[in-house]
Every structure is written in structure tokens, then in C-alpha cells.
Amino acid sequence: MNYKEHKSEPFWWGMFSQGGVIAALLIPIHIFLGGIAVHLGLIDAELMSHERLTGLLQNPLVKLYLCVLLIFTLYHAAHRIRFTLAEIGLHSLAKVLPFLCYGGALVGTAVVLYILWVLF
Amino acid sequence: MSDHKTIKITVLRYRPEEEDAPTEQTYEVEFRDDWVVLDALNHIKDHIDGTLSFRWSCRMGVCGSCGMMVNGEPKLTCAAMLRDYYPKEVRVEPLVNFPIVRDLVTDMTDFMDKLKAVKPWIIREEEKPVSEGEYRQTPDQLKDYKQFSQCINCMLCYAACPVYGLEHDFVGPAAIALGHRYNLDSRDEGIQQRQHVIASKEGIWECTYVGECSVVCPKHVDPAEAIQQTKVATTTNRFKSLVMPWGNKT
Ligand code: SF4
Ligand code: FES
Numbered sequence: 001m002n003y004k005e006h007k008s009e010p011f012w013w014g015m016f017s018q019g020g021v022i023a024a025l026l027i028p029i030h031i032f033l034g035g036i037a038v039h040l041g042l043i044d045a046e047l048m049s050h051e052r053l054t055g056l057l058q059n060p061l062v063k064l065y066l067c068v069l070l071i072f073t074l075y076h077a078a079h080r081i082r083f084t085l086a087e088i089g090l091h092s093l094a095k096v097l098p099f100l101c102y103g104g105a106l107v108g109t110a111v112v113l114y115i116l117w118v119l120f
Numbered sequence: 121m122s123d124h125k126t127i128k129i130t131v132l133r134y135r136p137e138e139e140d141a142p143t144e145q146t147y148e149v150e151f152r153d154d155w156v157v158l159d160a161l162n163h164i165k166d167h168i169d170g171t172l173s174f175r176w177s178c179r180m181g182v183c184g185s186c187g188m189m190v191n192g193e194p195k196l197t198c199a200a201m202l203r204d205y206y207p208k209e210v211r212v213e214p215l216v217n218f219p220i221v222r223d224l225v226t227d228m229t230d231f232m233d234k235l236k237a238v239k240p241w242i243i244r245e246e247e248k249p250v251s252e253g254e255y256r257q258t259p260d261q262l263k264d265y266k267q268f269s270q271c272i273n274c275m276l277c278y279a280a281c282p283v284y285g286l287e288h289d290f291v292g293p294a295a296i297a298l299g300h301r302y303n304l305d306s307r308d309e310g311i312q313q314r315q316h317v318i319a320s321k322e323g324i325w326e327c328t329y330v331g332e333c334s335v336v337c338p339k340h341v342d343p344a345e346a347i348q349q350t351k352v353a354t355t356t357n358r359f360k361s362l363v364m365p366w367g368n369k370t
Binding site for chain 1: 262289325352
């Protein structure tokens with residue numbers, strides 16, 4: 001066997017693991033706030049209204065926060081999906097899966113940036 | 121006084137000169153409270169059927185040669201008490217994920233090649249002369265790698281690892297943990313010579329942190345943790361070398 005150090009994998013894995021931390025810590029808070037707390041009446045629906053939230057987007061810090069939240073989790077998902085697909089039998093696609101999955105995350109990144117910086 | 125309790129042991133048989141595919145054979149042996157599965161196998165071999173083949177040596181969990189599947193789980197048969205299964209029957213099969221040579225004996229070549237590839241020995245750029253004495257180590261430096269040095273090469277972790285089952289090129293838990301053990305050793309200077317194996321596509325990056333290796337390891341080596349630590353260290357170094365290309369490379 002001729003082994004070769006894999007130079008790009010640490011980058012993808014780094015994004016995956018950071019994304020994992022963010023997904024595990026922050027996403028549940030958002031699900032709780034937007035998906036549960038409002039409907040249970042725990043927080044005032046006005047606070048989560050569309051106008052108010054889009055207003056918040058004028059703050060560059062909020063944009064930055066959303067970037068981190070969304071972009072890292074996209075790479076987390078891409079990496080998971082890549083390995084899951086390979087392991088459930090799409091082994092023959094092992095070479096193209098990284099392009100498809102990380103490519104998807106790259107497109108997602110562009111979409112996030114477009115929405116945050118061009119649309120708002 | 122023995123009360124003549126018995127237990128059924130079903131064993132996978134494979135005699136390549138006689139049959140094309142493995143079959144199974146059931147033996148009924150006396151059940152003894154203080155017997156391990158290996159004792160029952162030895163009893164079969166000595167008193168019932170001398171043709172049964174399996175590996176063992178120390179009978180005390182140090183040689184690592186008696187690993188088999190016991191009721192579907194990778195186990196050291198010298199540490200698997202029969203009473204934990206009694207009165208149910210016990211199925212003994214060779215470790216999965218390895219080719220069978222004969223009966224319960226598997227072909228370990230693949231593991232041996234991988235072990236060699238990670239150079240599990242102390243590498244020095246230059247040996248100091250014997251007259252300068254031994255390489256000293258503090259208890260803390262010993263603690264850094266001690267856990268990973270407990271491996272007895274029993275290969276239970278390879279039998280437990282679903283990734284190795286799918287991807288035979290995977291360097292695998294024990295070999296990576298042993299490479300890591302030497303990388304962590306303060307006397308060692310060989311990390312560069314192992315990195316291309318350990319941090320290859322077939323190395324740490326193949327692992328998806330299932331963690332079964334650490335569950336079955338009889339020596340609490342925690343190979344999954346070794347792989348995780350190596351991933352973190354390799355990633356940190358990679359980012360560091362991107363941000364500070366002039367910095368020290370490890
Ligand atoms: S890491 Fe544990 S399970 Fe794997 S070969 Fe070593 S002792 Fe056996
Ligand atoms: S016989 Fe040596 S470990 Fe079981």
C-alpha cells in the first residue's frame with residue numbers, strides 16, 4: 001500500500017467539526033425560540049415577527065452571526081452526507097461525492113452571502 | 121460435586137480441503153461455573169474433537185491471540201465467562217472482517233502489514249551513545265501515551281469496526297492508536313515518518329467515529345479517542361501551516 005498524506009481532508013473535517021459544535025449548541029436554541037417558545041406563548045410573537053427580524057438584519061453583527069451559524073452547519077451536513085452515502089452503498093461514487101457534497105455546501109454559502117448582503 | 125449441567129457450544133467449522141464454505145458444528149460440554157469460553161473450546165479439542173482449530177496462548181488476556189466472535193460480539197475467549205451465557209447456547213465464530221484460514225483461525229496478514237506501516241517503535245533522528253545513559257521520562261510524559269500502549273494486538277477492534285468491514289484499506293483502530301502512542305512519546309522523533317500513513321485517506325480520515333472499537337477493546341485503549349486526537353492535531357497543524365507557512369511544521 002502506498003500511503004499519501006491527505007492534504008485537503010483536514011480542511012473539510014475542520015469545517016465539519018466546527019459545524020458540529022455550532023449545530024449542537026446553537027441550532028436547538030433557534031428551534032426552541034422560533035419553533036416552540038413562540039407557539040407556546042413563552043415569548044411575545046411580536047418579538048419574532050418578520051418585520052422585526054428582518055430589521056435586525058441591518059446590524060452587520062447579526063449578519064456575521066447568521067453567516068457563522070448557517071455556513072459552518074452546511075459543511076457539517078455536507079461531510080456527514082458524504083460519508084453516509086458512501087457507507088450505505090454508494091461506494092463507487094466515493095470519488096465524486098466530495099465534489100457533490102462540498103460543492104453543495106459552497107453553493108449554499110453563496111446563497112447565504114447573497115441573501116444576507118445583497119437582498120438585505 | 122459436579123451436578124452435570126451441560127452447555128451447547130456451536131462452533132463455525134471450515135476445513136478448506138474438505139468443504140467450499142464454512143459450516144457449523146454443535147458440541148455439548150459440561151458446564152463449569154469457573155470456565156471461560158476458551159476452556160470449553162480446549163475441552164472440546166482435548167476430549168471430543170481434536171480436529172477443531174483455534175488460536176490461544178496465555179489464557180490471561182495478555183497475548184491477544186484468542187479473539188473470536190462469541191454470540192456475535194468480538195471477545196477474548198479467555199476472558200468470556202461461560203456463566204455469562206449459560207443456560208443459553210454459545211456460538212463461537214472467527215473474528216469477522218478477516219479471511220478464515222481454518223475453523224476459528226483468521227488470516228492476520230492485513231493487520232500485520234498495517235501495523236508495520238505505522239512504524240510502532242521509537243524512532244530517533246540520531247541515537248545517543250549508550251554511555252550517555254537512558255532516555256528519561258517524567259511520570260507525566262509517560263501518562264501522555266500509557267493508555268495507548270496497552271494494546272495487545274487482539275484485533276477485536278477491527279472485527280467491531282463497520283468502516284473496516286466496508287473499506288478494507290482502512291488502516292484501522294489499533295494500528296492508528298499504536299502510531300499515535302509513539303507520536304505522543306517524548307523520546308520519539310518519528311511523527312513525520314508516520315504522518316503520511318496515519319493522516320492518509322485510508323488513515324484517520326476514513327474513520328467516522330462510530331466508537332465500537334473502544335467499546336470492545338479489552339484493554340481500554342480507546343482507539344477511537346486516539347483517532348479523534350490525531351484528527352484534531354492534524355487539522356490544527358494544517359490550519360497553522362496555512363496561516364503561518366513559515367512556522368514550525370509538525
Ligand atoms: S486497540 Fe484494543 S481491541 Fe484493538 S487490537 Fe488493541 S487491545 Fe485489541
Ligand atoms: S489466550 Fe492470550 S489473550 Fe486470551
